[in-house]
Amino acid sequence: MPSIVADYRASAGIDIEHDRADRTAGNQLQMPVTVLQQNWGAALGFDAAAIWRAWAPDLRHVTVNHGHFMAEEAPVETTKEIRALLIR
Structure with missing residues (x-):
């Protein structure tokens, strides 16, 4: 269960930062x-x-x-x- 909570927590935190960095770099799914x-x-x-x-x-x-x-x-x-x- 802790990993599920960590996943939700990441989606409201570090994932946003990673998404911004990817978008700034122009990365897309191929x-x-x-x-x-x-x-x-x-x-x-x-x-x-x-x-x-x-x-x-x-x-x-x-x-x-x-x-x-x-x-x-x-x-x-x-x-x-x-x-x-x-x-x-």
Whole structure:
């Protein structure tokens, strides 16, 4: 459990510094990326595609109707998207 807490703590601290350094250096992900975004996040105005496109020029963004545990709530759709990503 401590490693989970440390991961959350890092995402609000040192990860931000590392992200800024990468962005300043112009670093981007060189592999294809797929983002599955919950529809309620999009409805609240959270634009996951815009955020991720800055990091991943080869981005596929999909809005889904299931919740946080996508693999459990919609295993068929989640598997389909993972397979499509692996083919890309």
